[in-house]
Amino acid sequence: MIGAVLAGLGLVGARALPDRLGPPVEEVTVERTVFTPNTITVTVRNTGPDPVTIAQVFVNDSYVDITGGEDAIGRMNSATLELNYPWQEGQPYLVSMLTSTGLVIEHEIPAAVQTPKPDxxxxxxxxxxxxxxxxxxxxxxxxxxxxxxxxxxxxxxxxxxxxxxxxxxxxxxxxxxxxxxxxxxxxxxxxxxxxxxxxxxxxxxxxxxxxxxxxxxxxxxxxxxxxxxxxxxxxxxxxxxxxxxxxxxxxxxxxxxxxxxxxxxxxxxxxxxxxxxxxxxxxxxxxxxxxxxxxxxxxxxxxxxxxxxxxxxxxxxxxxxxxxxxxxxxxxxxxxxxxxxxxxxxxxxxxxxxxxxxxxxxxxxxxxxxxxxx
Incomplete structure (x- = not known):
């Protein structure tokens, strides 16, 4: 009986509720940052309830070209962004990701260090x-x-x-x-x-x-x-x-x-x-x-x-x-x-x-x- 009630709530309950008002809730976390010559690879994960689309990325207020992340990132899914940027060893950087709704998500890098190759x-x-x-x-x-x-x-x-x-x-x-x-x-x-x-x-x-x-x-x-x-x-x-x-x-x-x-x-x-x-x-x-x-x-x-x-x-x-x-x-x-x-x-x-x-x-x-x- 408990299982049947829970299944019914899952199938029918959401349809009985009104649509949510207001802007989407966008939450993105950076899981890993990899530095290779002239490239910063950032792995991000959507931890919020709504899909997130990364529209633009800035590094220290400079617009950079992005490879990857063109599609919307679903809940709990991840995406890899390759940033074409001539970074320098030991310098701090601030990566600012602008979503399609205009929200800015920032990730601070205290010091850039080339990531060792796993050989x-x-x-x-x-x-x-x-x-x-x-x-x-x-x-x-x-x-x-x-x-x-x-x-x-x-x-x-x-x-x-x-x-x-x-x-x-x-x-x-x-x-x-x-x-x-x-x-x-x-x-x-x-x-x-x-x-x-x-x-x-x-x-x-x-x-x-x-x-x-x-x-x-x-x-x-x-x-x-x-x-x-x-x-x-x-x-x-x-x-x-x-x-x-x-x-x-x-x-x-x-x-x-x-x-x-x-x-x-x-x-x-x-x-x-x-x-x-x-x-x-x-x-x-x-x-x-x-x-x-x-x-x-x-x-x-x-x-x-x-x-x-x-x-x-x-x-x-x-x-x-x-x-x-x-x-x-x-x-x-x-x-x-x-x-x-x-x-x-x-x-x-x-x-x-x-x-x-x-x-x-x-x-x-x-x-x-x-x-x-x-």
Whole structure:
């Protein structure tokens, strides 16, 4: 009955309403700008309810010839405009699009930079960048495991508390980056909504998987997840975060907004080394093979390579925003897994040491994050 009523409303309801008065509602967002010699290629999408026709385009108040976009752009559809304009490297430009109804839609370009060609060398560079900022730092951070074991069992709760602090910062950082990328995408398919959707999907999916795995276990685990399983979940959550981070890095480089340099690489390396510490924190009391540790490090680090390559080729801010949201949801689920282990024996809540460890983890991630400048 519900389906029949909704179908009837869809078929008949619109015909019973009067025609809308007033001018058409025209909303256009710029999704991508590509600079090639003497040409600016702009990809636009109609995010409004009515078709939009781009009649003329001005660059810095100068009329330019257009190739493409002759037909009206329907709702949620996109068009590619090639602007014949002798742009100069590093100069700012203002692209003004005049629609057929006289509406002016502006897009500001802070600095013009020639878009890299996606050839083999370019993708190799992106893969190398993913290794630098993802794989190597995580593996370096995991080298603290022998030192943590020598320090005694009491260090475990402190390390886990620091891990929670690191992950809390990653949640905040990933959310902030995702919301920023969502705004850059123009909102055609959602901005903040994509970040929230990705986070909820990841959180609920990992929660369902964890409950399923717990149900299959023959014995109950009073202290929560085992060390290896918890370390695997941490590595997976960090890997999803690094996937979104690599996607953002590749997208920024593809449009000339990322300046590669030794300081940038070093900053990312120091910042992400703490992720390796977070992975090995639950393994202080367990003996793990070297290949297992290597697998955990690759699980957390290699997604940065994939993200950088995909981000440089696809260059979709909304996809990057959603993947960052997925990382946020995964890490939030991992935090809930670790929290029970922060309680001291015989206590129902975390003590001052655990709270100070959480604060220390947040501060460390914040201070190392200051080294990452683009």
């Amino acid at each position: 083999g060398a370019f993708f190799g560079l992106m893969a190398l960048l993913g290794v630098y900022v993802g794989v190597i730092p995580v593996l370096l951070g995991m080298l603290v495991l022998p030192l943590a074991r020598r320090a005694g069992g009491g260090v475990l709760r402190l390390l886990l508390a620091v891990t929670v602090g690191l992950l809390v910062f990653l949640v905040v950082d990933g959310t902030t980056e995702g919301l920023e990328l969502g705004r850059e995408g123009g909102g055609a398919f959602g901005g903040a909504e994509l970040v929230v959707l990705g986070a909820l999907l990841a959180f609920l999916t990992l929660t369902a998987v964890d409950r399923w795995l717990r149900a299959r276990r023959a014995r109950a685990e009073d202290a929560g997840a085992s060390g290896l399983r918890l370390a695997t979940m941490i590595a997976g959550g960090i890997g999803l975060h690094n996937l979104g981070e690599g996607l953002a890095i590749g997208s920024a480089y593809a449009i000339g907004e990322l300046a590669l340099g030794a300081f940038l690489i070093l900053g990312f390396a120091i910042h992400n080394t703490t992720e390796g510490v977070a992975i090995v924190a639950p393994l202080v009391r367990e003996r793990v093979r070297l290949l297992t540790l290597l697998g955990l490090g690759m699980l957390a680090g290699t997604p940065a390579i994939l993200g950088a390559v995909v981000g440089a080729s696809v260059n979709n801010a909304e996809l990057a925003a959603m993947l960052l949201g997925v990382g946020v949801g995964a890490i939030a689920q991992v935090i809930l897994q670790i929290l029970p282990a922060l309680r001291a024996d015989g206590h129902d809540r975390a003590d001052a040491t655990a709270i100070l460890g959480i604060i220390a983890g947040i501060v460390v991630m914040y201070l190392t994050g200051l080294l990452v400048t683009a």
